[in-house]
Amino acid sequence: EDQVTQSPEALRLQEGESSSLNCSYTVSGLRGLFWYRQDPGKGPEFLFTLYSAGEEKEKERLKATLTKKESFLHITAPKPEDSATYLCAVFNQAGTALIFGKGTTLSVSS
Amino acid sequence: SQTIHQWPATLVQPVGSPLSLECTVEGTSNPNLYWYRQAAGRGLQLLFYSVGIGQISSEVPQNLSASRPQDRQFILSSKKLLLSDSGFYLCAWSYGGANTGELFFGEGSRLTVL
Numbered sequence: 668e669d670q671v672t673q674s675p676e677a678l679r680l681q682e683g684e685s686s687s688l689n690c691s692y693t694v695s696g697l698r699g700l701f702w703y704r705q706d707p708g709k710g711p712e713f714l715f716t717l718y719s720a721g722e723e724k725e726k727e728r729l730k731a732t733l734t735k736k737e738s739f740l741h742i743t744a745p746k747p748e749d750s751a752t753y754l755c756a757v758f759n760q761a762g763t764a765l766i767f768g769k770g771t772t773l774s775v776s777s
Numbered sequence: 778s779q780t781i782h783q784w785p786a787t788l789v790q791p792v793g794s795p796l797s798l799e800c801t802v803e804g805t806s807n808p809n810l811y812w813y814r815q816a817a818g819r820g821l822q823l824l825f826y827s828v829g830i831g832q833i834s835s836e837v838p839q840n841l842s843a844s845r846p847q848d849r850q851f852i853l854s855s856k857k858l859l860l861s862d863s864g865f866y867l868c869a870w871s872y873g874g875a876n877t878g879e880l881f882f883g884e885g886s887r888l889t890v891l
Contacts, residue, residue, distance in 0.1 A: 701878045710867050710882025711821070747833075754821065758878060764811070764836060765878060767821035 670694075671757055673768035680775050683744045688771045690755035691737040698758040700738050701765065702731050705752045714753075745775045779804035783868045783883035790890055796841075796855040798886050800868030803849065807873040810847040810851040811880065812843055827851060828873070863890045 670693045680686055682693035701716050710716065710760045715724040717733040730741045730751060740753055752772045756765040783800045790796060802808050812824040823836045824842035832849050833843050840859060844852045851868055869880040 685786055699779075699878050703880075708885070710869070710885050711880075712882070713879050716878055726792075756821075756878070758876070762821045763834070763876065765821075765876075765880065767813075769818075769820040 671755060671766055671768035671770050672753060673753075675771060676769070677772045678774070680742075680773065681747055682746055682775055682777045685741070685743045685745070687742070688740040688773070689737060690740070690768055692755075692759070694757050694758050694766075696760075698762055700733055701756045702738070702740055702769075703756065705754060705755040705770065707752075707761055711754055742773070745773070747775050747777050749773060750775045779870075779876070779881065781868060781881060781883040783866075785886060787887045790858050790888065792797055792860055792890055793857045796851040796853070796888070797887075798866055798868075800851040800853075800883055801849055802851075802870045805849070805870070805872070807848060808870040808877060809873055810845060811869040811871075812851065812853050813867045813869060813882075814864045815853055815885075817884070821867070825891060826885070829891065858888075858890045860890050861890055881887055 672691045674689045675697050702714040705711040709731050715731040720735045722733050728743050732739050752770040754767050754770045756767040780803045809828050811826045813821045815821050827833050827845045841855050845864045865885050868883040871880050
């Protein structure tokens with residue numbers, strides 16, 4: 668069964684304290700790995716797509732990387748406005764829908 | 778630009794009552810449409826998706842149903858709600874054709890079943 672596991676469940680950082688979030692997946696024939704950001708009470712917002720091992724994408728203080736079994740979302744010098752839940756997702760076997768992980772809730776304090 | 782509207786934003790319903798959540802997309806044609814549910818402590822769970830009018834695929838057997846009466850309208854319904862139906866319901870769309878994985882979500886509808 669296709670699965671997406673994210674860790675840690677929650678992460679508290681001080682402003683400027685860099686860290687990484689992990690997303691591991693078990694799906695045969697990866698058709699892409701996707702990162703989303705979700706603010707409390709809102710719908711998720713698309714961040715990145717990664718297609719192949721070794722690929723990297725960057726957006727402001729966020730950088731996503733992909734290996735054959737997992738993806739990392741690196742947050743460099745985070746700010747309080749980076750506080751959110753970060754979700755990763757992969758396509759199901761049929762390629763018809765995204766399977767999401769439970770997310771990592773990031774809190775950045777000043 | 779494209780927008781997605783979802784309503785109602787919140788609702789509290791008794792067990793056994795019916796449900797209707799509505800979602801509309803503007804600014805695009807023939808989108809793929811999705812209903813997801815996010816329950817406490819669980820990830821986003823895909824409930825239904827649609828690639829066209831009247832075409833509905835169900836991912837999880839349950840007492841919910843979906844309909845797509847118009848190209849950009851997606852409705853989630855139930856005849857009799859269960860306690861386990863409580864959650865945050867999200868409608869999303871993607872560009873028609875092959876699913877690129879980039880979904881655009883609505884603001885969500887928070888349902889509490891008592």
